[in-house]
Amino acid sequence: MKKNDRKFLIVHFAALLSALFLVFITVLFISKNTDRIPEKHKLVSGQQKKWKGFYSSLAESDQAELDFVASIRSKNQITLLGSSEFGNSPYASYNFLPDSAGLPTLGVGKGFHQCFSMFCELLAVHEHLENSEICIILSPTWFHEYGTNTESFLEFVRPNFLNHIAADKSIHTKYKSAIGEYIDAHLDEFSGISNSMEYLVDKYRLENKTEPGFLFSALRKTMKEIHLSVYSVQDVRYRIDSFTVPLPDTALVYSDDYIAVLQNNFINSVTNNHIYVEDEYYSEYLVLEDGSQRPGKIREMNFENNREWSDFLLLVELMHESGANCSFIMQPMNPFFYSNLELNDPLIDSVSAVLGAYEIPFYNMYSSDTSSYEPGTLKDIMHLGDYGWMKINNFLIEQYGTP
Amino acid sequence: MEPRKLFLKYLLIYFFLILGFIYLHVINIEKIIYPFSEEKVESTVDFVYQQF
Numbered sequence: 001m002k003k004n005d006r007k008f009l010i011v012h013f014a015a016l017l018s019a020l021f022l023v024f025i026t027v028l029f030i031s032k033n034t035d036r037i038p039e040k041h042k043l044v045s046g047q048q049k050k051w052k053g054f055y056s057s058l059a060e061s062d063q064a065e066l067d068f069v070a071s072i073r074s075k076n077q078i079t080l081l082g083s084s085e086f087g088n089s090p091y092a093s094y095n096f097l098p099d100s101a102g103l104p105t106l107g108v109g110k111g112f113h114q115c116f117s118m119f120c121e122l123l124a125v126h127e128h129l130e131n132s133e134i135c136i137i138l139s140p141t142w143f144h145e146y147g148t149n150t151e152s153f154l155e156f157v158r159p160n161f162l163n164h165i166a167a168d169k170s171i172h173t174k175y176k177s178a179i180g181e182y183i184d185a186h187l188d189e190f191s192g193i194s195n196s197m198e199y200l201v202d203k204y205r206l207e208n209k210t211e212p213g214f215l216f217s218a219l220r221k222t223m224k225e226i227h228l229s230v231y232s233v234q235d236v237r238y239r240i241d242s243f244t245v246p247l248p249d250t251a252l253v254y255s256d257d258y259i260a261v262l263q264n265n266f267i268n269s270v271t272n273n274h275i276y277v278e279d280e281y282y283s284e285y286l287v288l289e290d291g292s293q294r295p296g297k298i299r300e301m302n303f304e305n306n307r308e309w310s311d312f313l314l315l316v317e318l319m320h321e322s323g324a325n326c327s328f329i330m331q332p333m334n335p336f337f338y339s340n341l342e343l344n345d346p347l348i349d350s351v352s353a354v355l356g357a358y359e360i361p362f363y364n365m366y367s368s369d370t371s372s373y374e375p376g377t378l379k380d381i382m383h384l385g386d387y388g389w390m391k392i393n394n395f396l397i398e399q400y401g402t403p
Numbered sequence: 404m405e406p407r408k409l410f411l412k413y414l415l416i417y418f419f420l421i422l423g424f425i426y427l428h429v430i431n432i433e434k435i436i437y438p439f440s441e442e443k444v445e446s447t448v449d450f451v452y453q454q455f
Contacts (some may be wrong), residue, residue, distance in 0.1 A: 006431055018410075189446055219425070223429055
């Protein structure tokens, strides 16, 4: 190396080191002159207003978030988490149980509300989960998709929930890391990223040092610690003023005949098909242009790299560790429409085995052949009918109360 | 250029490069300038529920 080159390199190196030192001093100076000192906690307060019916999104109002937390905190109220089967049927558990069986029940969900959203919602209220009555309605169709989508994640996992998860030191790192991994994997599907989301992503990357963003996150974390007054995440606490729930004086007593009537009514109402699907749904979705019936086939489920399956395991683990009074239901699919439902049998067996190992009550409504399927359980090919809801109501009454 | 001037030139270049990288790329400088602005995150993908 020539003498001039060496001299040139030394000047560069000295300039770089000095610049790093100056940057450090500048960052400290800026940090000390940032005068926003956030409150350690944010208090969300209000009154519980809903103890029956359902919320199709927790983003619809602050009250929805508050009622969900209140429902989990109330040990005499069932919280029902589900997805596209939620509708306005009077026999849906969140309508029938409060009105007719004296059991307050709040439903939360709509299509795409799946295991990962549910896991995050419940993690955000983890300190209230012990003995809380929670029932989760699973659908086999979730396990053929790619897990919870970002739209649903943001609708149900509210900013306050994420703040609490990020700030609460008692939440296990493995859970925070799991959320960080999800956000990191979907970064390009979010319009931006909040402090708490960024915190969780960094947590995940720093736990997994082989991740490509590890060094970047390490630097970001250090910078945020210096600028703590701006970047700290506010913990969220709830103060809910009242749990007073007006209940009916007498609970409705209904017999098996009552349920059988519902089933017969449904069967008699079907006139344009022999697969026990509501007429309107059949004509709109199941009849092809040539007048033939759409073929019903499902794909084989792959357990490896199955996002929904790992989310389900995470959810079950949380339910077990928290001591929640939790139960699961697996919805059926219509075997008169789908011709190869036995492909889901390994999934159903695995779900049953996992829940059995944790001694979590499980009501399996799934059947892969027509002989063991009761017409009317579903109103179409995958959504619960009144008869199906009544079967669920019986299960919930058995689990959480007597009429 | 004499070494001292060269040193100062590169010191300034490196200083602004590193500082710029940190405040613009690593942390969001807007949060320091506007600390009370509301954090709003939306999904950039619309998922439409379909039967088939």
